[in-house]
Amino acid sequence: MTFIINCNIFTPPKMGIRMSEKRNSTGCQICSFRVMLFNALEEDELYKLNACREQFLIRRGEVICREGEPIESIIYVNQGLIKLHKRVSETRSQIISIARPHDFVGLLSVFSKTKYYYSITAIEDSSVCFISKECILNEIRSNGRFALDIITRMSRITDDVLESKFALSSKNLRGRIAHILLDFADNIYNSNEFRLPVSRREIAELIDMRTENVIRIMSEFRKDRLIRINGHTVEIMNPEMLRKISSAG
Amino acid sequence: MTFIINCNIFTPPKMGIRMSEKRNSTGCQICSFRVMLFNALEEDELYKLNACREQFLIRRGEVICREGEPIESIIYVNQGLIKLHKRVSETRSQIISIARPHDFVGLLSVFSKTKYYYSITAIEDSSVCFISKECILNEIRSNGRFALDIITRMSRITDDVLESKFALSSKNLRGRIAHILLDFADNIYNSNEFRLPVSRREIAELIDMRTENVIRIMSEFRKDRLIRINGHTVEIMNPEMLRKISSAG
DNA sequence: GTCATTTTATGATAATTATCATATCAATAA
């Protein structure tokens, strides 16, 4: 519990699960983070890093870390979706990215900065691991294979954010909506039917649009039978056309 | 010369300078890349990495690497300015970033990808060092302090690109011009008077605008006495107002 | 279940930005 004090987790009662059996093979199986590290670490290194790790259940809407807070952990998503977001003005925010299962939460700036320049909030009920940044830095210093693995994995996250951002900036509004719907379908849910985890406002914040226009264009897509909307569930009916709209954008 | 074959450098005659005296202290002084590494490497590691390095003079406008080419080097700028750019359509390109002296050229994707997803071109006559990616990866594997240094330095570049991109996307057109002029003044030239190294079209590609609007707004800023333009030289006459325009964006 | 707040939906209007057109100037190559 030593590092968790510096991160504001609000909901009492805390539903944290302390991994009390550090060598328990049952724990080993259910924790994808541990599995992920398996290749780059020796058993004792795995043990050492695991000792710096805490796993928590986070409720939908809970703020995990706020902009300006010191970065003392690397956060990994076992389950759920997490948004990185930044306030732009009194009334506007941007969502930088959505971290999905088996992603690290955050960008590589966690290594070059001491404070978060964004906030982190759970979009849906999630299970995350907090790993002490200091422990990771120590491991990097003494294990180059681990260093490379971390660079590769975390740079992939940052790359995706960057590529998506550049792609979106050359699209018109319809192209952006098409892009984000296809992203959800192809990269998060692997299905053309999914429960949209974010509101129209959050979509707007993710793709740099006004909420009204998100609402409007999704209605239009529904009217044109490109998608079907039933409550929070969206089904893509015409993926080819959506792809065309996205790339023409 | 073994790794340079895989990167298209076109201009004959090649003005490359081969660092023939690998332990020559004169060479050590003029190469900022070598100075940069000093803290993280032992002498023999420095020697080893230096053996994988080639320094070149690149002419303004020369393409250093093209989108789709394999990534086999890490590129470092000793002198000059280098743009990372990507074609969006037949007629449109985006400039991802401009690398300045003492920067690495490229993003952290060089570690997670095998091919460049952007092209690299010299904006002005430049001196760059190509360091074999394989050598760097080997060094990372065996030297955690170096790994950490590389992560930190290269992630800073990627961070800057990301932060700038997000900042720009919430600004209007005037705010973007103000932002980029201040960026040149504060972060590249450290002076309110500088020779603009890029055309209006390139500025447009850098900040997601149409060329005509870049021209128009710079003319307007000149008419309003916020800047003075004389040939390629720009002088910021009213930095406070530019800052206000940039943040109001 | 009630109530307050937020979200979704739609219409109208205003502002911003892109596109098209024309002309002049500057840079480059032969």
Next chain:
DNA sequence: TTATTGATATGATAATTATCATAAAATGAC
């Protein structure tokens, strides 16, 4: 030096997007 191309400049118009307004539906707290 000359011809060509690209860059800069400006005007007019069209398209896109934001903003403002109103209303209905959904959500969350008590």
